[in-house]
Amino acid sequence: MDALPLRWNLPKADAAPESWVATVARAVPGTTPPRWLAQVLWQRQLGSTEPLEGWLNPALYQPTPASTLGPAMAIAVSRLKQAIATEEKVAIWGDFDADGVTSTAVLWDGLGQLIPKGDRLTYFIPNRLSESHGLSQRGLDHLAEWGATLLVTCDTGSTSGTEIAYAKTLGLEVIVTDHHTLPEDDIGAIALINPRSLPPEHPLATLSGVAVAYKLLEGLYAALDTPPPLPLDHVLDLVAIGLIADLVELRGDCRYLAQIGLQRLQTQTQPNSPYPRPGLAELLALCKRTGDRPTDISFGLGPRINAVSRIHGDASFCVELLTSRDRDRTKTLAYEAELANTRRKALQRDLYSQVMARLAQVDLATTRCLVLADESWPTGILGLVAGQVTQALGRPTILLRIDPPSEDGSPRLARGSARSVTGLDLYQLFQAQSALLTGFGGHPLAAGLTLPVEHIEVLAAALNRMVREQLGGDGAPQPLLQVDLTVTVADLGQPLFRELKWLEPCGMGNPVPKLLLGNVWFRNVFHKKLRDRQNKAVSFIKTEFELWDDAAEAGFPGEWWGHYRDELPPGRCDVVVELDFNSNTGYHVKLIDVRPIAVGKPESELRPSNSVLDWRQHTPEDQEHVLIVNQIPMQWSDWQVWQRQAAQAKLPLALAFSPAIDDLSPGEVWQELVGLAKYLARTQTPVTRSQLGDRLRLSPTSLSLGLAALATAGFKIAAPDSTAPEADTIIVQVDPTPVSPDPAAVQHFLEVVQEEQFRRRYFAQVPVAALSW
Structure with a gap:
């Protein structure tokens, strides 16, 4: 809810030509012409006939040999064969993010078929919280003491010339596999395999760390006289995780490996997986995913793998989680990763609030x-x-x-x-x-x-x-939202989803398709606070709704992450959504952006004011020709009302409230509410709901919840001359026998107060740039 307003770049009016639709149809099996898919590809101007077929369908793609990574590949393969033949001790140096962890796991499993694990093969991953990316003298000392004579890095090492020179003094030779920025000078490695040495248009140029590690195994396996017990493709599920979780453009072999890796990943949730990884299966179960979608990685597996090092620092056990066949052990490790991810979410929300509060004092x-x-x-x-x-x-x-x-x-x-x-x-x-x-x-x-x-x-x-x-x-540059298709509510569902799924995996250069629906409205809207695996509330909100338009026979379900229901406009609007599916919620849309429509009014009257003045620290004497905002907005819908008033009056808005917030804690608010109720019951003094709300800084919603919680503690809330429960003036009576309040009712009140206080702090300190359209 904190993003700058988006500019919509709408799709072109012209339809894709029939010849293009036919070209797309030849690449994807199906009986009906894939017009939606063809239109998106036409909009994005992706490829000509030959590359497009392989881009869409991995069965039609011709993968690029590992040898095209250059002479360094041949040198690395030869040195590894020597280490295997002479029974040297080999160490893998990885990294602590998802790409680095999966890179380590790929080499651990792949080399582990040729070199005994533990005895002659080990791995090392730096601690995220106490060390940085790349090689370190401490880690090299540890591996040299273990007896390693050959070190293979993955997802790191391209700029570690100083450390590689130190490794040589310890008797360690180093093979670097990486995809980060190339050094200007020779770093002293016996081989540096990095796709950045290739031309930008090369099909291997955008490989991530895990894909480079996979290519090293590909080159090594091809050079062996006797193939290892398991084929190379048994690590493809790990390759897909690292590729999709990392910031690389999925094209060429990158896209191909992600596509076939996803096919391997989804077998982990099936009972007869050919290469079972119980840790992956448990992680997928914890995040309620099946492994067949890229989002199962980007929103499920990736964050959980990354969370381990973000919270604990040491990500080493993630390699065991991904490669061990011990179901009991991997179940324990998967649960640890799940708890780390829950903790990460809470810390992230708190830190974001702190940073935005600091930025409220910055002249943007x-x-x-x-x-x-x-x-x-x-x-x-x-x-x-x-x-x-x-x-x-x-x-x-x-x-x-x-x-x-x-x-x-x-x-x-x-x-x-x-x-x-x-x-x-x-x-x-x-x-x-x-x-x-x-x-x-x-x-x-x-x-x-x-x-x-x-x-x-x-x-x-x-x-x-x-x-x-x-x-x-x-x-600041206003973010641009590229819209791919204009559809109706009736279009949403399985046929459209199945066509657009051929675009997956999406990412840099190939975003998830954005769908525009015009003149729609929302029904059955509610929001809820999410809970973790221990049923504890976490500081994340999701609003759920049904989307309707004039032709819809039924509403289509949707969700809006990080937003409250009050932020949705009450009337008709235009929306941009992404169509999604998972086994728990079925087909649904994710709301990306929304613009309210006021029927019968010209567009010029609907645009909010372009000017917002920040008078929160100092209010000038001249307050004419502005619309003054004295009260802190509680939600975006409140702010949008001010914007429309400013647009109609053709005046700038001036934020004249104080940015300082001195809220009591939710628990202190409850105690004060109980104290006021006792006083009002003893004196029989009538009071209005608005007076109580102003005194305790509660909204009508949270005040109603507070009064309901009081009722469970023996307090009776009534109107002087009416039994209407929502009458404005109330009197309070109390049962002479003390009664403990219902904990669930009090907890609900406390959670809502906490949410309101967060929103009030946000709007009190939000930078003007985030409020200006």
Whole structure:
């Protein structure tokens, strides 16, 4: 609910030509012409005849040989064969995110068929909370002490020249498999396999770390005289997880491996899986997924694998979770990952609130790159929250945690994560300011960095200048929502879903299709707070609804994550949705954006004011020619009412309420409500609901819940001359015999108060840029 308003780029009016529909039909089996699918592909201008067929249907794709990754592949394969023949000890160095963990698991399973696990094969993954990406002397010392003579990295190592030189002094030779930025100089590895060395249009150019590890196994297995017991495709489910969870463009072999990997993944929920992974099956059960959809990875498996290192730091047990055949052990590990993900969600929501509160004090009109640091922020979720802020405010965001003072008095460091906007390469920005940093690495849109604390302000100023020069202007770029198809409610369902499913897996360069439905309305709307596996409420809200239009014979179910029901407009509107399916909720839509329609009024009267003035810190003497907002809005629908009033009056809005919030805790609010009820019962003083609500800062909804909870404690709430339960003036009576309130009723009241206080804090401190359309 915090994102900047979106601009809609509507689909073209012209239909895809029949020749194009026929081309698409030849690639996908079916009896009816795939007109919806063809229209989306026509809109996106994807491919000509030959590449399109292989892009849509993996059965028609010709995979690219591992040897095209260059001479480094042949060197790596030869060195691994030597290690196998001479019974050397080999170590795998992985990374702690989903791509790095699955890369490690792929090599652990793949090399484990040729080298005894534990005895001559081991793996090492850095601790996310205490170490950074890449090799470290501590880890190399550990592996050398174990006896390793050959080290194979995965998803890391391209810029670890210093550490590789140190490894040589320990008698360790290093093979690097990675997909991150290439170094300018030779790093000293015996082989560096990295698809970034290929031309951008090459079918292997966008491989992620796990796909590069898979290609190394492919090259090795092809060079063996005797094939290993299990074929290469037994790790394809792991490859799909790492590919889809990582920030890579799914095209060429990348898309092909994800497609066939998903086919392998869905067998894990079947009783007779050819290569069972009980840990994967348990994870899929916990997140209520079947493994046949890319979203089962991006919203199910990926976040749970990533959460382990974000919360615990050490992700090593995730490799065991993904590769062990011990059902009891993997069930325990899967549950640990589930609990870590629940904890991650709560921390992420809290940190996002803190960051947005800090940004309320920032002049977003002149700040193009957001850099914030704090000593208390948890390192593991900084990247997630930075991504949320970037999406909400349309600006690259860097969040840093300041390390505690060291005992030896060395300079304090800040380490964290950055997220960027389209068209702005973070790696290039950091490279230009490398003199201020002690380390950095990552992708153009997502990166990590470390720097001395005293350099933070200098870095922020330099990045702000560079972003302004590259993107130009002072305002944040308004996010653009590309709409693919215009459909009706009657179109939603299985036929449309099955056609669009040929576009999967979606991701960078191939987003989930966005569907426009015009002149619709919502029915049966309600929101609920989600609960974790232990039935505890978590700070996430989901609104559910039915979508209707004039031709619909039945409403179509939908959901809006992170939003309250009051944020939906009451009348007719235009919406953009994504069509989805899962085994629990069936076919449904996910609401992406909504625009209310006022029937009979010209569009110019419906546009909200383009100007919002921030008078929260200081109210000027001249208050003419503005519409003053004195009360903090409680929800987006309240704010939209103000916007429409401003548009009709053709006046700017001025935020004149205080940004300071001094709410009592929900428990203190309940205690004060009980105390007031006792006083009113003793004195028999009539009081209005609005007076009670104002005194306790409760909405009519939460006040009603509070009064209902009081009723379970022996209080009787009645109107002086009426029995209407919602009469404004009430009197309170109390049973002389003390009664304990119903815990469930009190808990419901406390949860709603907490939600209202969160919304009030958000609107009290929200940056003006997030309110301006």
